[in-house]
Amino acid sequence: MGYSSLERLGASALVHHLLLLLLIIIIIIHIFKVLLGLGREGRFVDATVKLTNNMNLECVYPKTDGMTQMSWVKSIATGKETIAVSHPLYGVHIEDKYKDRVHFINASSRDKSLNFMKTTEADMGFYICSITFPDGVWEKVVEVIQSDSFEVFVPPTNHTIIEPGGNVTLRCPYSVGGLVQEVMWERIKADRMDTIVLSAPWEFPSVYPLEQGCWNSFYSGGAESH
Numbered sequence: 001m002g003y004s005s006l007e008r009l010g011a012s013a014l015v016h017h018l019l020l021l022l023l024i025i026i027i028i029i030h031i032f033k034v035l036l037g038l039g040r041e042g043r044f045v046d047a048t049v050k051l052t053n054n055m056n057l058e059c060v061y062p063k064t065d066g067m068t069q070m071s072w073v074k075s076i077a078t079g080k081e082t083i084a085v086s087h088p089l090y091g092v093h094i095e096d097k098y099k100d101r102v103h104f105i106n107a108s109s110r111d112k113s114l115n116f117m118k119t120t121e122a123d124m125g126f127y128i129c130s131i132t133f134p135d136g137v138w139e140k141v142v143e144v145i146q147s148d149s150f151e152v153f154v155p156p157t158n159h160t161i162i163e164p165g166g167n168v169t170l171r172c173p174y175s176v177g178g179l180v181q182e183v184m185w186e187r188i189k190a191d192r193m194d195t196i197v198l199s200a201p202w203e204f205p206s207v208y209p210l211e212q213g214c215w216n217s218f219y220s221g222g223a224e225s226h
Contacts (some may be wrong), residue, residue, distance in 0.1 A: 045143040047194045051124055051131075055143050058194075059129035061110040068132040070112050075126040086112060185215070191214070212221050 049055060061067060072083040083102060084094045088109075094102055101117040112129060129140045187194040 041122065044141060045126070046140045047142045049142055049144050050147050051119060051121070051144050053119055053145065054115070055119060055144070056105060057114045057116070057127055057144075058131070059112045059114070059140050059142075060130050061112065061138065063133065063138065065135060067109065068134065069195070070129070070131040072112075072114050073128050073130065084114065106171040210224075 017058055039220075047058065049057060057072070059070075059072075061070075067088065069085065069087050071085045073080040074083055075081075084092065084104070086104065088091050094103060100121075103115055105111065105115050112131065114127075116123060124144045124146065127142045127144065129142070131138045144166045148187050
């Protein structure tokens, strides 16, 4: 076997090892992406809410398509338990179990946030806001946890004041030349934390009261996270 054949074998082995290394990196990145949004029991959550005697579960439909129907359900050991259903024609239905202490916060067609009163530890768990529209289904998963398990809110040292209806750009700085594949933003309030995974920078088209709060950012690039 000549040197050219050995060189080809060496090059082939090198390419094989590089591809294997790339596959491992991709798997690590995928695992990290999943873990970014996992709740305390290992499932993805869009928001974490502290259990209080009077708490709100936010659900604002981000699309402009008309809603066919929406529902709030809770995950239980045997499946899902319906809490409330809202239909454009048939109105609102709240299950008897929740009727005296649950109601929709306002009548907005896009805002289907739910208010809980007189809560107990039995109200902890995973809640799903599911909105059906002509082209599919949009869902938001909210986890309610014990008060003492909630992250301590630390007031930010830097403030940005924006008038309602204005524009604001949130930036997540990273090393020049670095590979950034995904950015996670956390909006932290005294009683809740919202998780948003996207690419940076992210610009809000307009500012609403719901967007007020302390924002933290984390980014992942290759096999690293910051």
